[in-house]
Amino acid sequence: MNDRSLTCCYCEQCRPSRGDGMTGSNAKTGTAPRRTAEERKEAIIxxxxxxxxxxxxxxxxxxxxxxxxxxxVGQIYRDFSGKEDIIAAIVCRDFDQIMNDQELADPTLSSDRDRFKSWVHNFVSSPIDPDALAILADILSEAGRNPRILQIVQTTNDRFLNNIAEAARLVLPGEGKQEARFAVADGILTASGALLHRDLLRLPRDPAIIARIICWVDEEITRWEFAE
Known part of the structure; x- marks a missing residue:
């Protein structure tokens, strides 16, 4: 199995472009400080x-x-080709926030396995803010009829899979364990998707379910450690 690219194909949406594109009288008079391209794009997103x-x-x-x-409006279209590209930029930003690997470097944890399990626990248990959940529901609904949105969802799924598999190098190092890392990553991502489904149904994230996920991860690591 070959590692899929970790680079988000939509990140070019964050590149600066010319002009400020401000609306209102300040744009005409120039009395207000001009926003940078990054600030303008952040305002749009x-x-x-x-x-x-x-x-x-x-x-x-x-x-x-x-x-x-x-x-x-004209400046928005110079920064983004359409609403789909704005959605892509939103998803890209959310991905970067979710995939925070701070726990992987936590020196207080006693072993690589503890560090990885702590990271997984944070990944599957972190609450999603209501706005992100509403946007996710809309994106998933739109993906069934909009190929561009479907591509965004598929690309994001691949990025999650690759990043989780890369994190699993802590417990399953070496090129010979690549299949094992992706198998563990796929299971974690599937479990996370099930928890998101509960979120969409407004069901609470049951700590017992999360504990079972972590237990499964521990068992899978042990199984793959000794697999030929």
């Missing part, structure tokens, strides 16, 4: 996230995003 969570993907127009972000 933040506004779109709020509107998508409130009104849904189809219920949000570019004019609304422009009004809330303070960026001209």
């Amino acid at each position: 933040s506004a779109a996230r709020t509107l998508f969570a409130k009104n849904g993907f189809h219920g949000t127009g570019m004019a609304e995003i422009a009004k809330v972000s303070g960026v001209l």
